[in-house]
Amino acid sequence: MTETANLGRIIDDRYRIVRKIADGGMATVYEAVDIRLDRNVAVKVMHTQLAQGPHREQFIERFHREARSAAAIANPHIVQVYDTGEVDGRNYLVMEYVHGINLRYEMNQQGTFTVRETLRVVAETLDGLAAAHRAGVVHRDIKPENILLNDRGHVQITDFGLAKAASQATLSTTGMLLGTAAYLAPEMIEHNLATPQGDLYSVGIMAWEMLAGEPPFQSDNPVTMVFKHVHEDVPPIASRCPGIDPEVSRFISLLTMRSVEARPQNAMEAQQVLRGIVANLPMSAWQYRLDPNEHDATDSGAMSTSGLVAQPAASSRSATMADPNGGQRHDDSDNNHAELSPAPAPTTADRPSSSTAPTQPGVNATSVLKPQTGQQTQPRSVSSQDAFTQAISTAADTAATASPAAGHARDGKRPRSKTPIIIAVVLTLVLAASGGGSAWWYYLGPGSYWTMPKPTDLSCDNGKACTIKDVSWNSFRSTLNVAGIPFSVAQEYSDTVAEGNIISTTPALVGSRISKRNAGNVTVTVSKGVQQSTIPADIMDASTENGKDPLTALDKAGFTNVSHNSNNDDYSLTVPKDALLSISPDPGTTMNHNDEVSVTLSLGPMPVNMPDIVGKTKDEAQALFDSLKLQATYTEEYSDTVARGSIISASQSVGTQLHWGDSVSVVVSKGPQTVTLPDVTGKSTSEATAMLKALGLEVKVSAPLGDLTHTVRLQSPSAGQQVRVRDEQGNKTVITLTVV
16 A cells, blocks of 8 residues: 555545554554544554565564553553554554644753643653553553643553564664663663563653753763663752752652662552652642753763764654654644644654654644643543542642743754764775775675574664574574575473574574584574473372382473472371372373472371270270271180170280281180089099099099099089189189099
């Protein structure tokens, strides 16, 4: 779709293209009319080279992901995303059309701002970021170019990382990221760590610049600027604005602390701090504005460095910015508004690549943050989170009995040094004069080697070593093929690098040289993802090798995160010691080798002490055995001393340590042994004696008349009686035989 062909075109039977607004790093933005709802919208269409390039899927996914992030945030200070679709094979987004300018343009016009104007922008920016942070979204690129001021003077945040994601540039390759470097948090620069605290750092730097008329760190060298953000503390704003209220200075210092932990955790916490300051800020403090003379007096201080910070190039500006100042303009249907005269010549940040569009009709670019004298501001509905920004306006308006000092325009950017160009020209002439330029190129110079390219999805900080790791191999392979660099590939498992991404390369650093001679090539190790392991299916069977030693079995299977808390191990009557009582997940499960496997082991049978059962009844003894999970075997014996049914003895002595399941032999009393006396009268003395002794009885022979016949005439006790074999003392019962 060319710009001319687009005009008047209707996309998806709904959005009629009116005009081209701007080009961004990822997309072109058009003003359009939603003919279904009769409203102006901004339509952002992805560039053809991205939508049809080798990394098409990657860019489309990022386009959609960022769109979903922005659409999920409902807040009056966030530019809304209405719709998404595809036209001519290119994805597009339909966004809210903002009437107004961006903060960068306003900063260029005013130079400095009052505390009231600054805190109002900060408060509304924090309100929008709070909604984003609650939704789990980090903006990552807060800067004046992405803060739109609508025609009511209220903040609307745009570009949640879209242009930044598309540019894939280092700090030295585009003006866009060079300008962004002035607002990047140290952890983003040093570790590429995007956090809510990083957004707050950017807000603090932006507030610092609004009050002081320039950012705290200035340099035309991006490496120097990055170094300062990482290794130096942001000076208090009071060092540049001596008359500012100390609480305001401390708040900005809080947002710009070098340590992530020292800043508020998110925009919600920062809002709470700001509310406390606003509630107690004296009326006089609201109107403070840096005096130009006061500002000039500090220019020679330690804060100054050579040059001004470079601003983002036009090609990388936010794709939702319509005008040279970043606002979006829509031509009112009645066309009765007179357009403002062009603003002073914009800086690099505000100079678009296409023709410059005028400011939104009816918007005074130099006073958009405050209502004009004698004018009534239009009422607007305010969210509960945003209510305290009205308090800022109310308190400041009460204090504003006199007009604030007029702002002074920021000085223009210094001309870029021509020294590098001169050096390059001189070097070229020297080589040409020597006559050896061609030989040098092919054998010693750039023609003798390849340069290790930067993967398109890798972020690198200029001036620092940039290691190729955890980026898409498919994408980088295309890059190597296009560059004609030979490569070899190996695959390894990785716990930290996703499948299909690069674990390491040789050489490892972007910009390294690969010799074209001696079979030089790039070695790439690609992740196979996290290694998979399977829990042995027989690990619960204590009769198998795996079941006998489950911890060793899991280790051999490749598991590296086995959770075993010995305090949870338990005794078991049936499971041997060190075998499994339980395991989670179940046996046979295949999973990441570093996922947690929880096991509980058996301590084996529990140790118990042999109870005292002698003299107890059999039932009483059995109850004790049951409670101790002991196995008892019983035999019976006669006992002259232990009552029938009571325990005479056991195979284990009292107190002996046993274990669940051990066996104990127990002897139960049958009571005293008895016999029925036989009739031995008439039998010979010897025969009768033998019969009675066979029954265990003692025999006493009495012969009062002499033993002439050796025959038993009487027996006592008499025949047929039941008698004990022994008495309670264990003595045999005596049977008396009378013989004649």
